[in-house]
Amino acid sequence: MTEMSFDSSFAYTEEPLESAAALERRLRAIGAARYHDLHPFHDMLHGGRLDLGQVQAWALNRWYYQSSIPIKDAVVLSRFRDRETRMEWRHRIEDHDGSPGDEGGLDRWLALTTGLGLDEGYVTSARGILPATRFAVDAYVSFVGTRSPLEAIASSLTELFAPNLHERRISGMLAHYDFVHPGIMTYFQRRLGQAPRDAGFALDYVKTHARTPEARALVCEALIFKTDVLWVQLDALYHAYVTGHPPPGAFRPEGAA
Amino acid sequence: MTEMSFDSSFAYTEEPLESAAALERRLRAIGAARYHDLHPFHDMLHGGRLDLGQVQAWALNRWYYQSSIPIKDAVVLSRFRDRETRMEWRHRIEDHDGSPGDEGGLDRWLALTTGLGLDEGYVTSARGILPATRFAVDAYVSFVGTRSPLEAIASSLTELFAPNLHERRISGMLAHYDFVHPGIMTYFQRRLGQAPRDAGFALDYVKTHARTPEARALVCEALIFKTDVLWVQLDALYHAYVTGHPPPGAFRPEGAA
Numbered sequence: 131m132t133e134m135s136f137d138s139s140f141a142y143t144e145e146p147l148e149s150a151a152a153l154e155r156r157l158r159a160i161g162a163a164r165y166h167d168l169h170p171f172h173d174m175l176h177g178g179r180l181d182l183g184q185v186q187a188w189a190l191n192r193w194y195y196q197s198s199i200p201i202k203d204a205v206v207l208s209r210f211r212d213r214e215t216r217m218e219w220r221h222r223i224e225d226h227d228g229s230p231g232d233e234g235g236l237d238r239w240l241a242l243t244t245g246l247g248l249d250e251g252y253v254t255s256a257r258g259i260l261p262a263t264r265f266a267v268d269a270y271v272s273f274v275g276t277r278s279p280l281e282a283i284a285s286s287l288t289e290l291f292a293p294n295l296h297e298r299r300i301s302g303m304l305a306h307y308d309f310v311h312p313g314i315m316t317y318f319q320r321r322l323g324q325a326p327r328d329a330g331f332a333l334d335y336v337k338t339h340a341r342t343p344e345a346r347a348l349v350c351e352a353l354i355f356k357t358d359v360l361w362v363q364l365d366a367l368y369h370a371y372v373t374g375h376p377p378p379g380a381f382r383p384e385g386a387a
Numbered sequence: 388m389t390e391m392s393f394d395s396s397f398a399y400t401e402e403p404l405e406s407a408a409a410l411e412r413r414l415r416a417i418g419a420a421r422y423h424d425l426h427p428f429h430d431m432l433h434g435g436r437l438d439l440g441q442v443q444a445w446a447l448n449r450w451y452y453q454s455s456i457p458i459k460d461a462v463v464l465s466r467f468r469d470r471e472t473r474m475e476w477r478h479r480i481e482d483h484d485g486s487p488g489d490e491g492g493l494d495r496w497l498a499l500t501t502g503l504g505l506d507e508g509y510v511t512s513a514r515g516i517l518p519a520t521r522f523a524v525d526a527y528v529s530f531v532g533t534r535s536p537l538e539a540i541a542s543s544l545t546e547l548f549a550p551n552l553h554e555r556r557i558s559g560m561l562a563h564y565d566f567v568h569p570g571i572m573t574y575f576q577r578r579l580g581q582a583p584r585d586a587g588f589a590l591d592y593v594k595t596h597a598r599t600p601e602a603r604a605l606v607c608e609a610l611i612f613k614t615d616v617l618w619v620q621l622d623a624l625y626h627a628y629v630t631g632h633p634p635p636g637a638f639r640p641e642g643a644a
Contacts, residue, residue: 358518
């Protein structure tokens, strides 16, 4: 519906996007400047500075993101007439949804929320999530359905930066919280193997298929959009549960004011 | 794309929605509990407790909402095969867009942003807005295009509660800020007359066309959705410009850190 423009006020390298190599350098610079590993909520989460209710709020809201990913990936898959790309993309849906008798990422996320003491029915209803979470996640699903197939794939490129974040999350949360144990952190453990494969495919795809500086700029804007989708979710958690302004109708941790 | 459910954890009257009169009572209760006149950012704005940069950030972000309203209203209009409803709805687009030689609400909003010292090209580019603003506003445009025509109209019902807010805004901002004068507040002055007409039509429409308790519940959910759209925008402003965590790429007031 809306146009976005590359935000030139933000200090990336200004190298022109004349080649696939220049595109990759720009993408990595965007990640270094805007990926949500830089967000102060993550510092608090990984450094043991949140209480159980705040970690619950994070896991509850993130459920809505996680549970929308196979939907998002189905929309991406639907954009390709080319059967090879569809076949390549298909495993992402399976990774998250699993199969009968074979757990997927969503089961592993529910192991986390249940392990943190949240009722599974409440979590999957998404009734208590922050409206900002819903709007950001829905914007992501909408983006991949309305932008070009190239931009749809490019918006997945945050996966390039996920493994480092997940490693810090696993070690930090296990070290700092007595309510966290390895059995509820399997989602992140498993993604350490899955994300690099997915990110590698997407990076090769955009490097091959974005053949002009204009197309490469759209790839960069798609990644910026996606970093915004992730950042907004943490800003909303911080405002609601660190600053202490949960909006009407949102989850309130037990024992909170 | 997503389902929403009526949030029964929030304390409205639990009167069943057996009649149009019961629906109106429920809608007014939702407004009393969730309309953004209750938001602490508005207390600060109207009470003179913001600085110029914070008021600029509010006006800049709100431009994106304002400038999306005629687009939203065109989508609403497009949902109706019935010519009478289209003719009734049409003036809303004109109210905001104006006509050649006849200013509209968007001109009046730009008089505000320019009067506050913001460059018109920067404002209309929407480059500096908060991503949360974009996601919330885009969710509103998407909502009216994908939900039923009844829900599309119902989501405009926040207009019922706007005049009181606008009156407080006009008097509060004129009293408290030396950078505010009547010439830049004409948007709100004009809406005092427009909003009641629009809200009256929408309220009559939903009371007439929602004929079952289930349809009336959808009307209420549409209003709750819309209060979330408004509330999220102020939460994001508060987090960025009061708590002091502007996200990457967003507007930074001159002189701010």
